[in-house]
Amino acid sequence: MSSNEDVLQKLPYDAVRTALIEVIHSIIPTKNYALQLEEGSSKGDNYVGVVHRLNISYEEKESENVRKSKKVGMFVKVPPTNIQRRNQFFARPCFLREALMYDEFLPLLAKFQQSKGINPEVDGFKEHAICYKSLSDELHEAIFMEDLGNKGFRMNDRFVDPSLEIVKLIMKALGKLHALSFALKDQCPDEFAKFRDIEEILKRNDKFFVDYINGLKEMAIEALSNEGDEKYLQFFKSFIEKKPLYNRMTELTEGFRAEPYAVMNHGDCWNNNILFKYNNETAVDIKLIDWQISRFSSPACDLSYYIFPCTTKPLRDLYYQEIMDVYYSELAQFLKKLGSDPEVLFPRPALDDQLKRFGSFGVIMSLMLIPTLTAKADNVPDLDEISARMEAGDVEFTKEAFGNKVPETFSRIRDVLVDAINLEYLV
Template identity: 35%
Template sequence: MGSEAPLEPTEPLAAMTSLDTSKQSNGVEGKPSFGALPQYLHDAVARIAPQEGFTPGQFEVSFEVGSNKGDGFVAEMFRARIVEGNRELVILCKIPPTNDARREQFNTLSIFDREVQAYSLFLPTITEFQREKGITEELGIGFFNTPKCYLAYLDMAKQESAILMDDLRLQNYRMWDKSNPVNFEHARLLMIQLGRLHAVSFALKEQRPDVFEQFKVADPMTAAMTSSEAFMTMMTMSMDRAIGSLEPNEEKVRQKLEKLKSHMFEDMANLTSSKVGEPYSVLGHGDCWINNLMFAYKKGVPTDIVLLDWQICRYVSPVLDLVYFIFSCTDGELRRKHYDELIRIYYGSLKELLDRLGGDATRQFPFTALLRQLKACGKFGLLMAIFIVPLLCIENKDLPDLDAQAEKFKETQQLEMPFVINEQSEAKYRKRMSDVLRDVIRFGYL
């Protein structure tokens, strides 16, 4: 739901040294002035600069906006440019929203806490374990597909957090255009990496149980969402709109969805608990939608993928990552042609790495268990799609100002959703959403 995919690099909008606290405006509508950026962000950049070889007191730092409107909900992104002489380092800085109402609405500090855990504990452990087993980046069969993180910290008492990482656009990684359904080649790359990510969990779980205990973390979002009146209102409105995308003669489908609507918040809580996945629960990415992925290309063909935004990583059924992405980010035509193939690609990737790590996929997670998990948890794909698909079918420029919306809800408890912007986006939404509803039922998940 967040996103850390950056904008294309641009000229700095405002410049200041690492110690400069002067009030300067960035001139960008809807964003705080750079002078209003938290001092802790300035301090964080100044802290990592010497670690990267810059001379204290000799480097300068400039900031610019780092993401587009509509890229995410629970964070703000800025690009920091560190310069000393002819040397330059560009990093992305991710911080909680500077708007108080928006920060409270999405309970962002608890979510940042999880991402700090991911970058400081989970991902380093995954990397180290694979290397100990002889699986290195050069072999191309392990899970190493995350951005380099320079610093990740949270101070709950001070209500501040910052995550500083590589700007992957400078390494020629690009985002997919979210308004278009993902094609097979891009989906295939994700299935391979999810298989590898989950394989490491299975290996660690059996071979290093004491280490893996730290990975058994609860979902950080569901409790916050189901206790948030704003989110529950939004989900109810989204479900009503999804049901409205059906044709008048699809009464049986409509009845199933109305029944789901009556207990969807309980279903969300159940599906995101580890119990439904056991004994196969793993550390999942948690937020597998297209804005949290970046791709490298060769002659127009995607060759590599990086998984961003680990704010919702959690110990749950492995299929939650699969159905979240497939039902939210692909279309009905791709699912009809390739759904089974994508599931098999995922499992083949998981089995290959788990076996190389000294595990046994046929015992630890047989393919029949995967199919049973899909049956038990497949409707999670629908619950996420009713939330994500509307955002994929609306132009970013037509999305609401999240700060203003959060402040209005805090004052009035009224939530405005930009459901119908124009005929084109509405037609796109109705087609994609109604296909999701039909497919979830066709696969026997609802």
């Protein structure tokens, strides 16, 4: 067996291996190449899929007697082969959603921008990876995309707090992404229509998942148990007594509740799904990856999903309104460039109203994400074991595994709750 065949056998399923060969032949000019495969993510970075990093080395003829060595990188993302993990982390719906985004939605955005004379790579929305191919057959799902590491992009250390400059880059990217939805709804409603009707990935008829989400309130209550936080604790208890967290979470993602201001959200915009490019020590560009739970919902869902779990209270205390202004300014400017009127489609007061009505979505997500953000790699739970326990209905084990009850977890959750209550988002 050749070396390349050895590498290919490390990937699951013939369909994935066959598709990979087709992709390789479409992006390099020769059939003579060498493959090298390694893990593409660290423990705790990716829960829904298994990511492989593939390096393709080959030689290209530059002149009669000169051949130049070249290398192309690619990520191959496949769902877990463990059936319990597939089921408990809803791998198939997530892969179908990401395929929809890469195969249909993101190309629609590129086509629409080009129709307006906008080159996405120069002055448009370009903050996503190139996807070469996707597979959607059950048990054989796969996403083949460019390795952005070869272009200088990397994931930030989740233990390093993001700077204001980094947060502004993310807000500008979301502003352009959301502006495109508003413009398409305004100018091409028929082409946009199918994306209005996509199902919410987190809405599951699964008692275990419902109980798990509702049980997140316990972490919040513990985080607000310190002396001096009594009024915040009482406010939060009143908030959850009105409606359980799962019901709130799913209602907040329903696009019709946010109309006429609902847009396509990235859906999972947090540290592990954003790659950064630096010039010296300054972040100059970003890419949004993992479009697996993209949704049609309020812009505030995307904004709060990033702001509350991923930024710190000191930064929010100083710059929260400035951050929202940066987002809205980028959205409004880009919407004008696309040929629509932001004052008609999404006036500035509407953003503030959306944040008050839907900003609690990011608070609920914080209760899930902050334990992961604060977990050291050696404390990240074994997902196959957790999946088996989840399948058996062991809620307590799962809460303990994902709880990561260290002081930083509770202090950050406490800060999120205090800020959200002060902003009047827990309504």
